[in-house]
Amino acid sequence: MTATIDRPRTGAPLPTKPGRPPRRPVDRLRDVLTSPKSGPVLVTAVLFVAVFIVGGVRYNGFFSGQVLLNLFVDNSYLIVLAVGMTFVILTGGIDLSVGAVVALSTMIAASLLQTGWSPGIVIPLILVLTSVLGLLVGLMIHVFKVQPFIATLAAMFLARGLCYVISKDSISITEPTFVALAVTRIPLGGGLSITPSVVIALAVVIVAVWVLGFTRFGRTVYAIGGSEQSGMLMGLPVARTKVIVYVVSGFCSGLAGVLFSFYTLSGYPLTAVGTELDAIAAVVIGGTLLTGGYGFVLGSVLGVLVLGVIQTIITFEGTLSSWWTKIFIGALLLVFIILQKVLTARRR
Amino acid sequence: MNALLLRTVSSRLFWPIVMLLVLVLINVIAFPDFLTVTVKDGHLFGSIIDILRNGAPTLIIAVGMTLVIATRGIDLSVGAVAAISGAVACSILLGSSDPGNPGTVAVAVIVALVISLVLGVWNGFLVSVIGIQPIIATLILMTAGRGVAMLITEGQILTVNSAPFKELGSGFWLGIPVAVVIGAVIFAVAALLTRRTALGMLIESVGINPEASRQAGVRARVLLFTVYAFCALSAGIAGLILTANQTAADANNTGLFIELDAILAVVIGGTSLAGGRYSLAGTLVGALVIQTLVTTVYTVGIPPIVTMVFKAAVVTAVCLLQSPTTNAAFAQLRQRLAARTARVKEAAAS
Numbered sequence: 001m002t003a004t005i006d007r008p009r010t011g012a013p014l015p016t017k018p019g020r021p022p023r024r025p026v027d028r029l030r031d032v033l034t035s036p037k038s039g040p041v042l043v044t045a046v047l048f049v050a051v052f053i054v055g056g057v058r059y060n061g062f063f064s065g066q067v068l069l070n071l072f073v074d075n076s077y078l079i080v081l082a083v084g085m086t087f088v089i090l091t092g093g094i095d096l097s098v099g100a101v102v103a104l105s106t107m108i109a110a111s112l113l114q115t116g117w118s119p120g121i122v123i124p125l126i127l128v129l130t131s132v133l134g135l136l137v138g139l140m141i142h143v144f145k146v147q148p149f150i151a152t153l154a155a156m157f158l159a160r161g162l163c164y165v166i167s168k169d170s171i172s173i174t175e176p177t178f179v180a181l182a183v184t185r186i187p188l189g190g191g192l193s194i195t196p197s198v199v200i201a202l203a204v205v206i207v208a209v210w211v212l213g214f215t216r217f218g219r220t221v222y223a224i225g226g227s228e229q230s231g232m233l234m235g236l237p238v239a240r241t242k243v244i245v246y247v248v249s250g251f252c253s254g255l256a257g258v259l260f261s262f263y264t265l266s267g268y269p270l271t272a273v274g275t276e277l278d279a280i281a282a283v284v285i286g287g288t289l290l291t292g293g294y295g296f297v298l299g300s301v302l303g304v305l306v307l308g309v310i311q312t313i314i315t316f317e318g319t320l321s322s323w324w325t326k327i328f329i330g331a332l333l334l335v336f337i338i339l340q341k342v343l344t345a346r347r348r
Numbered sequence: 349m350n351a352l353l354l355r356t357v358s359s360r361l362f363w364p365i366v367m368l369l370v371l372v373l374i375n376v377i378a379f380p381d382f383l384t385v386t387v388k389d390g391h392l393f394g395s396i397i398d399i400l401r402n403g404a405p406t407l408i409i410a411v412g413m414t415l416v417i418a419t420r421g422i423d424l425s426v427g428a429v430a431a432i433s434g435a436v437a438c439s440i441l442l443g444s445s446d447p448g449n450p451g452t453v454a455v456a457v458i459v460a461l462v463i464s465l466v467l468g469v470w471n472g473f474l475v476s477v478i479g480i481q482p483i484i485a486t487l488i489l490m491t492a493g494r495g496v497a498m499l500i501t502e503g504q505i506l507t508v509n510s511a512p513f514k515e516l517g518s519g520f521w522l523g524i525p526v527a528v529v530i531g532a533v534i535f536a537v538a539a540l541l542t543r544r545t546a547l548g549m550l551i552e553s554v555g556i557n558p559e560a561s562r563q564a565g566v567r568a569r570v571l572l573f574t575v576y577a578f579c580a581l582s583a584g585i586a587g588l589i590l591t592a593n594q595t596a597a598d599a600n601n602t603g604l605f606i607e608l609d610a611i612l613a614v615v616i617g618g619t620s621l622a623g624g625r626y627s628l629a630g631t632l633v634g635a636l637v638i639q640t641l642v643t644t645v646y647t648v649g650i651p652p653i654v655t656m657v658f659k660a661a662v663v664t665a666v667c668l669l670q671s672p673t674t675n676a677a678f679a680q681l682r683q684r685l686a687a688r689t690a691r692v693k694e695a696a697a698s
Contacts, residue, residue, distance in 0.1 A: 161656030323498035330492020
């Protein structure tokens with residue numbers, strides 16, 4: 001009986017639980033590392049630094065600013081693709097069409113520039129066309145309840161087929177503006193330089209970070225990935241958002257295609273085969289959960305850099321053949337997916 | 349009459365079969381000899397036979413894929429497994445002193461299939477034990493698998509000169525192409541095993557609700573292992589046929605995009621990617637639709653490389669026709685028709 005009397009009344013401050021030590025920094029670090037939200041990103045960051053240091057110790061001339069910057073120069077289009085893919089995967093969807101859309105964009109650019117169109121018209125036209133393709137895919141997924149996998153597969157076939165309709169051969173780009181954008185190096189001092197494509201890619205990253213973190217649309221994207229049903233019940237514009245993420249992905253693929261045509265100065269129907277896998281791998285390695293809801297754009301950028309640094313090491317090694325890249329990417333994917341699995345399982 | 353028509357229209361196989369018939373009709377109009385089958389040197393020849401033979405690898409993989417999809421899974425790695433299987437067989441044949449010996453070929457084929465089976469068990473392990481989403485679990489092998497295939501062939505295209513091996517791809521057995529015979533046997537085995545036993549129903553139950561079926565005593569884990577192993581095995585067989593047809597293993601291009609064709613065949617056949625009910629007959633129709641489409645593009649005289657645009661059109665059309673939104677519209681139409689007939693009957697009675 002006395003026990004009931006001693007019990008604090010409602011409203012009274014609860015006594016702090018005895019026997020629980022104050023949270024030490026070690027605990028906090030463990031919490032951050034094992035959270036499904038930030039854990040994989042941090043692991044990726046550590047991995048990137050570690051791989052870069054290993055490369056620097058092993059190879060002469062690896063440990064330079066330019067090698068680091070070249071990761072951005074060589075992968076600027078992949079960064080843009082991974083940003084678009086992050087939006088889609090955050091909602092729990094997937095976009096298999098990005099590689100084919102990149103190829104289609106290079107083909108449109110190359111063929112229109114060849115017939116004398118001005119780049120000021122060609123580039124906006126490409127971005128509009130690829131966004132419209134994304135819109136159609138989004139509508140197919142939302143209105144007709146077609147699975148994202150199948151709808152984007154159809155878009156992939158369509159884009160790849162249209163490449164061949166334009167031309168089955170490689171078309172080179174000789175248009176002065178494109179050539180200028182391809183060869184211009186922006187000096188950063190100390191002999192380091194980047195290309196205009198890197199600036200564009202980083203601008204896309206910044207905009208994406210802002211949109212996902214600080215706008216209603218971005219928060220709705222996370223909400224849909226967490227639970228579409230709850231999002232709907234909360235009155236969030238689920239339908240609109242789900243369609244728009246595919247438009248974003250379409251736009252990013254078009255932009256990535258333009259950057260890719262700066263990089264290669266040609267259009268070829270068979271370019272970027274399998275790039276969708278690289279983009280998905282970068283997003284997953286960057287810590288975005290494939291079921292949606294968790295993930296960061298900056299993580300995806302880190303994922304692209306990890307893929308890039310592996311590629312660079314294989315180039316520096318010289319004796320390793322290019323197919324090892326695929327095996328390494330596969331192995332990394334496996335490790336990160338199991339990591340995600342373990343981290344999310346602990347939270348339940 | 350109306351009721352019968354509506355029942356036919358709402359059957360899952362209706363639209364795929366209509367599509368197949370339309371494609372055949374286009375071919376017959378463009379090429380009146382399309383349906384003719386002739387016998388030359390005791391072998392069957394004709395466009396239909398070509399469609400069956402070229403469609404066999406896709407069909408074989410699609411049969412395995414149907415069972416995987418029925419468990420609410422998907423297997424993206426089949427193309428890579430096909431490439432590995434072909435690479436293993438060719439490298440064994442090249443390494444042997446007598447590649448023309450049927451015994452050597454048998455060893456090469458068996459080793460290739462055992463390796464495919466192991467890869468399938470690996471996929472099954474990732475999906476059922478570790479619990480990774482199937483699309484991602486198999487994406488790993490899809491990415492790494494081509495690398496492994498290149499590792500086996502050392503980046504070369506391995507050309508083999510072995511008569512018995514070549515038979516797998518371009519030979520005839522009792523006048524019928526060997527590839528078609530293999531395809532028919534695998535289809536029949538899958539159909540008999542899953543539809544004449546409870547296996548098919550158990551697979552469907554795992555696809556509809558894995559947790560509920562586990563609690564009902566269905567060994568979901570074993571079933572998942574089985575379907576992924578079977579799918580990889582069928583991919584291995586298809587890889588051998590493809591490699592034998594070209595008499596060369598090309599790690600980069602053997603079975604490239606075949607996973608997409610196989611998934612397409614399954615989807616066109618009316619099996620839902622959401623798991624549950626599946627239809628092997630539908631998959632057969634789906635595989636035939638795809639191969640006939642490819643052939644039609646050739647016979648009508650459209651550049652063959654544009655085929656992908658048509659594939660996109662077919663996927664879109666079939667998906668839209670099978671979508672719940674369209675079905676709801678059809679159901680509404682059916683109700684309105686039923687109401688009208690009822691009114692007419694009433695009017696006639698009074």
